[in-house]
Amino acid sequence: xxxxxxxxxxxxxxxxxxxxxxxxxxxxxxxxxxxxxxxxxxxxxxxxxxxxxxxxxxxxxxxxxxxxxxxxxxxxxxxxxxxxxxxxxxxxxxxxxxxxxxxxxxxxxxxxxxxxxxxxxxxxxxxxxxxxxxxxxxxxxxxxxxxxxxxxxxxxxxxxxxxxxxxxxxxxxxxxxxxxxxxxxxxxxxxxxxxxxxxxxxxxxxxxxxxxxxxxxxxxxxxxxxxxxxxxxxxxxxxxxxxxxxxxxxxxxxxxxxxxxxxxxxxxxxxxxxxxxxxx
Numbered sequence: 001x002x003x004x005x006x007x008x009x010x011x012x013x014x015x016x017x018x019x020x021x022x023x024x025x026x027x028x029x030x031x032x033x034x035x036x037x038x039x040x041x042x043x044x045x046x047x048x049x050x051x052x053x054x055x056x057x058x059x060x061x062x063x064x065x066x067x068x069x070x071x072x073x074x075x076x077x078x079x080x081x082x083x084x085x086x087x088x089x090x091x092x093x094x095x096x097x098x099x100x101x102x103x104x105x106x107x108x109x110x111x112x113x114x115x116x117x118x119x120x121x122x123x124x125x126x127x128x129x130x131x132x133x134x135x136x137x138x139x140x141x142x143x144x145x146x147x148x149x150x151x152x153x154x155x156x157x158x159x160x161x162x163x164x165x166x167x168x169x170x171x172x173x174x175x176x177x178x179x180x181x182x183x184x185x186x187x188x189x190x191x192x193x194x195x196x197x198x199x200x201x202x203x204x205x206x207x208x209x210x211x212x213x214x215x216x217x218x219x220x221x222x223x224x225x226x227x228x229x230x231x232x233x234x235x236x237x238x239x240x241x242x243x244x245x246x247x248x249x250x251x252x253x254x255x256x257x258x259x260x261x262x263x264x265x266x267x268x269x270x271x272x273x274x275x276x277x278x279x280x
Contacts, residue, residue, distance in 0.1 A: 033256060054247050063257070081149030117207060152193065
């Protein structure tokens with residue numbers, strides 16, 4: 001056996017071993033969360049506000065706050081992200097300035113979330129005076145997910161066959177008709193995948209929102225985008241930091257709810273992908 005084949009077999013062995021080890025660790029983690037959190041998933045857990053008494057505590061305020069923040073984040077980030085990707089791929093001139101913007105977007109996609117929290121604290125909370133509100137949190141999360149949405153949407157638009165564009169132009173379609181009538185529908189599956197991944201990341205972020213002043217104890221739900229708020233990751237962070245075991249079980253229950261939301265997002269993406277599959 002040659003050295004090259006021996007190295008390849010060793011590499012494949014370690015890659016296979018680490019893959020299964022990662023799956024095993026994930027399964028153990030999920031089992032631990034289910035063991036500790038399933039028994040707290042009772043009706044009052046979803047209808048009660050956070051409390052300093054574990055038996056009375058629930059996730060009503062952080063659950064509604066998360067829905068507010070994620071809905072507003074999606075409303076802000078999805079149109080801007082997809083429009084930016086369309087501009088770069090279909091309209092922007094190919095010059096050094098466009099290349100510089102692309103490099104900056106790729107760099108922003110890899111920045112730590114805490115940086116976005118610091119910038120949002122300085123700009124949205126203090127300079128623009130939005131205070132510690134749902135709007136500030138949503139703008140921060142929008143900045144966090146925009147680079148990911150733009151990059152994923154660009155890749156999907158770029159993957160649309162050139163023949164589709166040429167056929168539409170040959171039939172007399174104008175540029176905007178080609179872009180919005182042919183290219184965008186064909187790229188929707190890939191775009192939705194990027195959007196779901198980006199929003200899933202935002203849904204699980206706690207550090208930026210802690211910097212922005214997301215409260216760990218909120219006995220009310222937001223009524224407008226300028227109200228104070230809390231979200232599930234911040235509430236989980238607060239419960240995990242308490243010494244009582246009962247609060248750890250509450251945190252595990254909240255993690256289960258968060259995972260269910262993530263699965264629901266991915267299930268929605270699968271439905272949308274199958275709906276637009278005919279364009280591929």
